[in-house]
Amino acid sequence: MPMVQIENLDIVFGNQKLESLRLLDKGMSRPEILARTGDVVGVQDATISIEEGEICVLMGLSGSGKSTLLRAINGLNKVARGRCLVKDGDRMVDMAKCDEDTLRHMRTNRVSMVFQSFALMPWMTVLENVAFGLEMQGVGKKEREERALKQLKMVGLYDWRDKKPDELSGGMRQRVGLARAFVMDSDILLMDEPFSALDPLIRSQLQDELIELQKSLKKTIVFVSHDLDEALKIGSKIAIMESARIIQEDVPEQIVLNPATEYVEKFVAHTNPLNVLRGNALMTPVAQLGKMDNLYKLTDHLWADLQDGKLESAKLYGEPVAIARWEHGMDIADLPEDSVVVAPVDISMRDAVEIRYQTKLSILLEENGKCVGVLSDHDFYHALLGKHFSRAS
Numbered sequence: 001m002p003m004v005q006i007e008n009l010d011i012v013f014g015n016q017k018l019e020s021l022r023l024l025d026k027g028m029s030r031p032e033i034l035a036r037t038g039d040v041v042g043v044q045d046a047t048i049s050i051e052e053g054e055i056c057v058l059m060g061l062s063g064s065g066k067s068t069l070l071r072a073i074n075g076l077n078k079v080a081r082g083r084c085l086v087k088d089g090d091r092m093v094d095m096a097k098c099d100e101d102t103l104r105h106m107r108t109n110r111v112s113m114v115f116q117s118f119a120l121m122p123w124m125t126v127l128e129n130v131a132f133g134l135e136m137q138g139v140g141k142k143e144r145e146e147r148a149l150k151q152l153k154m155v156g157l158y159d160w161r162d163k164k165p166d167e168l169s170g171g172m173r174q175r176v177g178l179a180r181a182f183v184m185d186s187d188i189l190l191m192d193e194p195f196s197a198l199d200p201l202i203r204s205q206l207q208d209e210l211i212e213l214q215k216s217l218k219k220t221i222v223f224v225s226h227d228l229d230e231a232l233k234i235g236s237k238i239a240i241m242e243s244a245r246i247i248q249e250d251v252p253e254q255i256v257l258n259p260a261t262e263y264v265e266k267f268v269a270h271t272n273p274l275n276v277l278r279g280n281a282l283m284t285p286v287a288q289l290g291k292m293d294n295l296y297k298l299t300d301h302l303w304a305d306l307q308d309g310k311l312e313s314a315k316l317y318g319e320p321v322a323i324a325r326w327e328h329g330m331d332i333a334d335l336p337e338d339s340v341v342v343a344p345v346d347i348s349m350r351d352a353v354e355i356r357y358q359t360k361l362s363i364l365l366e367e368n369g370k371c372v373g374v375l376s377d378h379d380f381y382h383a384l385l386g387k388h389f390s391r392a393s
């Protein structure tokens with residue numbers, strides 16, 4: 001059972017919803033509907049399912065409907081049509097239709113919202129701010145302080161517990177906001193551009209912290225961002241929105257490799273592929289290499305002897321070179337210089353570039369005990385210039 005299941009959801013802001021829906025069904029565009037009825041289509045026909053433990057990033061330009069869709073998940077936006085189901089134990093509650101008591105129950109126990117400006121209470125200490133939501137839930141003082149302190153330790157602010165928010169830097173305040181969201185222990189966290197007001201270094205640090213925290217907390221997170229690099233870094237799934245619609249929903253690598261439309265392609269062209277692409281998407285397959293008997297041409301002067309897919313030896317300018325093996329988690333700095341490295345086919349582009357930098361020679365990629373491709377500089381340049389998706393399409 002998914003944690004969130006959104007089905008054919010339409011959200012319309014204005015007074016002529018029925019007429020606007022009718023025009024939507026006739027195929028009219030958002031600007032046309034605005035001109036005809038004065039209504040703004042916030043979300044159109046959104047369908048998406050979010051599984052437990054997933055970080056789903058809603059990504060798109062300003063005004064594309066990300067926040068509107070996010071806010072539907074905790075019932076903050078009135079739904080014109082469709083369903084917005086959220087898991088509650090072993091049932092699914094439709095946030096668009098449930099009564100006030102159910103809504104309150106869902107917001108207290110299941111879904112928490114984290115805003116961009118974390119809206120900390122300036123008169124309360126850091127500890128009191130983190131514990132505040134628990135107080136609202138009726139949790140006793142001792143327990144709420146224990147839980148709040150635990151979260152403050154997790155975000156590295158334990159020593160700041162007695163300070164007031166205005167004694168903290170912006171990045172620290174965001175962290176307090178994170179701790180306050182995590183302490184609630186809701187299954188689902190809705191995060192609306194929580195890091196966008198921060199400078200790039202702190203922002204990147206908090207993204208790393210969120211990824212680290214998520215490894216142990218395993219919440220279901222729906223995260224709004226207008227930055228594809230951020231989405232690719234933290235998302236296990238990305239839904240790209242344009243003009244109120246979800247136009248592509250996929251895992252990060254597929255968004256980069258197969259952008260569905262020109263709009264997505266434009267985002268992708270400006271991203272850094274190092275953290276996203278993997279060897280299998282980058283490599284030149286062995287079958288496409290030049291060949292003489294069992295010798296395969298890796299570069300003009302580097303040849304590899306592959307016997308039944310296994311690397312037996314390699315020669316550079318006719319002289320034998322060392323062969324090394326790299327597995328995930330191994331220290332790249334330990335690899336010998338001037339060696340041909342055999343690595344798993346799902347190696348990240350970042351690791352592959354680092355290996356290339358360290359060993360100076362091509363990398364062979366292996367799958368099920370057989371070499372299936374080679375990574376040369378040309379493959380890296382291809383990806384860095386954003387040309388990889390045109391090859392895949």
Ligand SMILES: Nc1ncnc2c1ncn2[C@@H]1O[C@H](COP(=O)(O)OP(=O)(O)OP(=O)(O)O)[C@@H](O)[C@H]1O
Nearest residue numbers: 013040041042061062063064065066067068069226
């Ligand atoms: N409460 C509201 N009343 C009227 N229109 C609204 C309301 N909330 C959002 N909208 C409209 O719905 C559309 C989508 O807005 P939304 O805030 O969801 O976009 P967004 O993708 O989150 O943008 P941003 O990145 O700028 O926050 C916009 O045209 C906006 O003007």
